[in-house]
Amino acid sequence: MDDIPLSALFSFLAVLIVLSGFFSGSETGLMTINRYRLAHRAQQGDRGSRLAHGLLQRPDRLIGLILLGNNLVNILAASTATVIGLRLFGEAGIAIASGVLTLVILLFGEVAPKTLAALYPERVALPASYVYWVLMRLLWPLVWLVNLIGNGLLRLLGVSPEDAAEHNLSSEELRSVVAEAGAMIPHRHQTMLLSVLDLQKSTVEDIMIPRNEIVGVDLDQGDAEINQQLTGSEHTRLPLYRGSIDELVGVIHVRNVLKLASAQEGPLRGEDLARTAVEPYFVLEGTPLNQQLLNFQNQKRRIGFVVDEYGDIQGLVTLADILEEIVGEFTSDPATRIRNVYRDTDGSYLIHGSVSVRSLNRSLGWKLPTAGPRTVNGLILESMETIPKPGDRLVLNTYDVEITETRGNAVRTARVRPAAA
Template structure:
């Protein structure tokens, strides 16, 4: 009975050491693969376990030091005990070799691959409880950890690594886009689209979303009073630019709420319109949308006149236009929302040449290039490199465009359709 007791004790110790090896291995993997952003969120919410993990991760060299020291001590001790057990049964000749092979297999399966795989899949389930052991163990083994880290960090500095702390790296805009896309069902698709649109505001400028100058509805003070009165009564816009003779000579912006006082006055005069108009707010055409959104907020404005580098009016931008870039159009009816896009029964579209390319892409899900001309007319002229003397046909990517009408040196309408054959080939 007494002869078997030491052998039984060695088997128990070997089993315990394999479990400890699994603990250190899984702790290492879970600590390194845990989602730090989720961890920070939990810590800010008062989760003490998350705070302990963050404290350990603040110095990854010390964390890895205590884990690897513990793991190596456990594995070496397990190797010694396994050798003694093998010698007892197989003798001193073949015992060590069998012990090495057998323990390697056991450690590989039960102490490395299995626990590390589990920790990689469910890091939170391992990392948070493991801190109860790793924190005190770090204090006990701190002199040895300090010595090992000192030598290791010196070698790392010689290799050019100066910073050893585990501060969380900041996400770039493109990385954040990937995070939003990978969120899947955790974030509704509609919300994902809004978040992506916010991230894209920096890449979009005011002249991408403005109302072109030829589409601006305003009050020309050189018109007679009856014409101005009819415009005010029939206007579908809340704010109207007031100019004299030419759109470049803008006097102000008239809000229809103030126009009501003009209409209710005993006598309708142009001077009353000028008096009620607010001074115009001008916007450089290259202003990024995220900057302009803040400018509208700071200036307490909802509408601005877009000008180029020479001060000439290029168009008109509103707060609603920027908000639509984030939340999408306020109606899902493509034909009603995009009056320049006319669907046909054969699946093609008749699109006016003045249509904005970004609006076409958003409405139809196409990918026409947006880094050059802003309108379909400009895009076609850029590709043709000359003004067509007659209707012509061209391809841009997988979009086929057929010029339908040319008028006054302007491509007024284009028949467009997506070539499905090419789309299928690309998908394959």
Template sequence: MIGLLVVLVLASAFFSSSETGMLAINRYRLRHLARSGHRGALRVERLLARIDRLLGTILIGNNFVNSYAATIATLLAIRWFGNLGAALAPVAITLILLVFAEITPKTFAARHPEKIAFAASGPLRLINLLLAPLVWVVGGISNGLLRLFGFNAAKPADDNLSPAELRSVVNEAGPLIPAAHQKMLLNILDLEEITVEDIMIPRNEMVGIDIEDDLDHILDILRNAQHTRLPIWRNDPSNLIGTLHLRRVSRLLMHNEVTKADIMQMSSEPHFVPEGTPLHRQLINFQHHRRRLGVVVDEYGDVMGLVTLEDILEEIVGEFTTDMASSSPDLLPQDDGSYLVDGTAHVRDVNKALGWDLPRQGAKTINGLILEYLQDIPESNSAFRLGDYLIEVMHVKDHMVKTARLTHSPR
């Protein structure tokens, strides 16, 4: 009988560790291994597809062996100690089951769920078949009770990750994902929170061709352009009529044979982008329309600026420079730790370059941020505090802040 008791305790440990291993296994790694053809993973995935039946099999088996073990322990105790053994048996068998059949196997299974789940999947599948009628009856009663409370145990659980949860998974990946790749993955997840206005080249900084200008001036722009694609407008950037790829006119430029008619003929229709378009959507639009340059327009159809495919890619892979704060022409570090910032600089760019947390809701530029906070056009040399930042207006011209001094000064 002692041998039988040992077998029952081991069987109880098997069921306990199987339950913990099955429930603690990483579902996404399991799915990956199953798709790779791993036999153990395939068995576990099939068992977990009906979690109610799996739990029914484990709990029926576990309760059966525990009850049987308690009966055997009581008989042995009575044989050895008489009536006193009947009182000692429940205490002894409880301690034995807790240590050897519950805490120890479950702790090991929680640390190594794959080893336990894969090894136990074969026997559990066989036990599931043998106990199928009993599992069906018990499961039917249990599922009926759950339906009274509005739950459907047969319905698969929704284990899809939200963007915030996926971001947490990437952050906690540690050495499994290189730091550079981790940053790129996080940047991709952030694309849906960033709109084209956050990264566009504003209208007042657009470099393009006014087709009504003198031809010599247009040729000078073409020869000195730092971009491969230029917008073309008539009299005003709001009247945008096309975009020109410089590669198309490079041969004519070499022979000074370019005319306005050639420019118009070689230009393509502009690709307009509504304001508020998330970057992940615009990236798909660029791919779908086979474009690399988009013209951002507001609800009235007025041109707000330009957004390029390269700008979106930089949001994923990062800026093509190692020290944004020192290389940006919009940020000039001062000896006292402050920064002279151009009013047209984007708030988001300043935050990224300096690791700050200036408000990004609403205004996109430093000038817009100041005007939005003050609700007025400030005078030069005026200053105010915005959260943990001191902002001093240095120069105002044409109803906008041209330069401001920003200092990070926590309260």
């Protein structure tokens, strides 16, 4: 190499340093690029994204190719720098060349390109994928041999390189992705996505209408009472029962009742309603909401009766209740969102003891404890550890609660004053 001019050696060394920076930076860019955005762009037909996505399907092969190129370039750079050092400074030039080259490679071949790639991974990774696609085919036998040896060593440690292509996210990890999306996902959509993920944390008991609040038609009533109840009903589907909800007959739809009424003269009879009723659909308590949503879809149902392990009806859950867990309440006035909750002019709320604590928190933005009892009555009884009397007061998570009415051993109504009121 003594015949090669120093200018040519310096030029060759500069090219090698640039190539070292390319390999280092492109490795960081490809490994840090957003895989989901990359997959979306690849599906949209972007060629660079398709190439990068294909290379990342087997990262062990890609890393092998990058390291082959990077090590080859760095070894050539070290050899070239040594020759330059010897020709300029003699034997001392070896140490000088090693020190200078280490600093240059660190700055221009590692730190700067990797920092740039970490900040702008797509700008670095997508153009580099064209180069690696060509190199992978030119150097495939060598890459295959290197990976064969490397993967063999990994298998001895119980690591399978084929599993590296799997990037499954847990629900909690997906929550973090959605929560950190920021402005990329509108806040309303972000809230809905998080609500979908939260469905598995709640069960049908959390949102069901309690047994004592189920509105249905008692067939043991007279025909006049039945027709009056049907006329004034606010619901499109009503349970039919005889005497009590435990003697459930089925569920009727108001649309079918109207057809039946138009087809005959005179008031409807209980027997007529029973013939149009659909067989009741039962839901086992403890069923997660995400599973129940699928069950409603598979069974083509919109209403289900929640039963305990003994088969006793505990409440009623509807498809609309689950959808409200995702999209929020369908009404905008807080005072009308929850039945048996009444807001007074002083900012306090008169609340029936059967109201769900969870519904209060969701609709009014409160932070009452939800780890224990599900109703206001249960929460008060657990907190006081005694049977309350009208006029008794307590504080629940900074909410001032006053018992206003009791019935038997239960709280019928209570007045709650939020901390800010």
